[in-house]
Amino acid sequence: MSGKRILLVISGGIAAFKALELVRLLRRQGCGVTCVLTDNGGQFVTPLSLQALSESKVYTDLFSLTDESEMGHIQLSRAADLLVVAPATANILAKMAGGLADDLASTVLLATDKPVLVAPAMNVRMWLHPATRANMATLKQRGVHVVEPTEGAMACNEFGPGRLAEPPEIAAAIAALLAPGAKPLAGRHALVTSGPTHEPIDPVRYIANRSSGKQGHAIAAALAALGARVTLVAGPVSVPDPAGVTVRRVETAAQMLDACQSALPADIAVFAAAVADWRVEQAATGKIKKQPGAAPPALALIPNPDILATIAAAGPLRPQLVVGFAAETDDLMANAQGKLTRKNADWIVANDVSPETGIMGGAENAVHIVSAAGIETWPRLAKDDVARRLAQRIADALGYGGVIAHWFGSPDTSR
Numbered sequence: 001m002s003g004k005r006i007l008l009v010i011s012g013g014i015a016a017f018k019a020l021e022l023v024r025l026l027r028r029q030g031c032g033v034t035c036v037l038t039d040n041g042g043q044f045v046t047p048l049s050l051q052a053l054s055e056s057k058v059y060t061d062l063f064s065l066t067d068e069s070e071m072g073h074i075q076l077s078r079a080a081d082l083l084v085v086a087p088a089t090a091n092i093l094a095k096m097a098g099g100l101a102d103d104l105a106s107t108v109l110l111a112t113d114k115p116v117l118v119a120p121a122m123n124v125r126m127w128l129h130p131a132t133r134a135n136m137a138t139l140k141q142r143g144v145h146v147v148e149p150t151e152g153a154m155a156c157n158e159f160g161p162g163r164l165a166e167p168p169e170i171a172a173a174i175a176a177l178l179a180p181g182a183k184p185l186a187g188r189h190a191l192v193t194s195g196p197t198h199e200p201i202d203p204v205r206y207i208a209n210r211s212s213g214k215q216g217h218a219i220a221a222a223l224a225a226l227g228a229r230v231t232l233v234a235g236p237v238s239v240p241d242p243a244g245v246t247v248r249r250v251e252t253a254a255q256m257l258d259a260c261q262s263a264l265p266a267d268i269a270v271f272a273a274a275v276a277d278w279r280v281e282q283a284a285t286g287k288i289k290k291q292p293g294a295a296p297p298a299l300a301l302i303p304n305p306d307i308l309a310t311i312a313a314a315g316p317l318r319p320q321l322v323v324g325f326a327a328e329t330d331d332l333m334a335n336a337q338g339k340l341t342r343k344n345a346d347w348i349v350a351n352d353v354s355p356e357t358g359i360m361g362g363a364e365n366a367v368h369i370v371s372a373a374g375i376e377t378w379p380r381l382a383k384d385d386v387a388r389r390l391a392q393r394i395a396d397a398l399g400y401g402g403v404i405a406h407w408f409g410s411p412d413t414s415r
């Protein structure tokens with residue numbers, strides 16, 4: 001981090017005092033820190049204390065002639081390697097999402113061409129309010145990085161998410177973004193499901209399917225290679241655990257859903273598992289024995305929860321990008337489109353798993369990426385290559401590169 005320049009925007013809120021500690025940590029690691037203090041921020045910390053810790057001029061006023069002659073707001077917004085907003089109030093997040101520029105802080109944030117990291121802090125109800133949820137979704141969509149607030153008792157005597165992350169955690173997120181050769185998914189958390197599920201009939205028998213976990217595991221590895229922190233929720237598979245990935249092993253669909261829910265929040269979720277659609281309503285506790293002359297036992301099945309649809313449903317913990325799969329033997333595109341809408345996914349990776357394709361359990365895959373923007377057809381590739389290409393596509397959609405592509409033309413879908 002040594003030699004990197006950070007523009008730190010401090011907006012109002014009781015947590016603003018933590019910005020002082022953040023400045024101290026960043027200076028100790030050799031970063032140059034320039035502070036922009038909003039009017040409300042100035043109610044909680046003084047320019048003088050920020051100036052003493054940052055050893056730099058503190059900017060507060062959009063229309064100060066001295067500031068404009070020394071360094072205008074455009075230059076201020078471009079001279080940094082990274083803009084950090086900590087604490088970020090509901091108000092400044094709303095201004096960022098709406099493109100407002102009515103003070104120095106919001107103006108530099110609108111004028112910048114540099115990556116932006118926000119560390120929100122606010123009352124739990126404000127954090128969970130649909131307006132803030134929508135603003136956060138917009139900002140993440142544009143590639144703004146987020147250090148999520150933590151849960152706990154708040155200054156306003158309420159309890160829940162909304163407390164500013166601790167300064168060492170914010171400093172670590174800054175370090176990850178500024179690391180030389182920083183990877184495009186650094187600082188992002190990805191959740192991936194993979195493999196089949198096993199639904200017990202009795203202690204020795206189960207309902208399963210032919211999924212090998214190859215594609216899901218390869219996706220987890222490819223996302224980790226691009227710098228994401230990956231939680232892989234894997235059904236029973238024989239493929240090895242990918243390196244550098246946290247693996248949660250499960251057997252049943254119900255366990256897979258539990259493991260996914262407890263891995264949230266996540267920025268990215270890829271549901272590559274072939275989840276059994278039904279389970280036996282009441283699995284026998286002892287082995288079911290054949291009775292001479294008696295009919296085979298009838299198995300009463302009940303539906304399993306739909307993990308993709310549950311996690312993708314709108315709500316505060318919905319990951320920013322949700323990718324599902326559609327494994328079909330008939331009407332591939334129509335079924336994939338149906339799943340996209342029905343399950344509220346952002347993309348569906350559609351593949352034909354008819355036995356003659358050799359895809360289920362095989363080493364290759366031929367997929368189409370179905371989204372609201374249209375259908376992209378990829379050539380038949382090794383599952384590892386499909387995974388790498390998908391991970392890169394995800395990074396393009398979420399990362400800063402994605403924003404640039406969006407500004408200057410349609411995204412490059414040929415890769």
Ligand code: CTP
Binds near residue numbers: 274304326
């Ligand atoms: N999926 C899930 N939970 C389920 C069933 C499916 O998360 N209980 C996910 C899969 O991981 C995949 C997508 O939903 O990302 C579609 O799965 P697929 O098996 O193709 O479709 P189903 O919903 O099972 O529908 P159908 O069996 O009718 O094709």
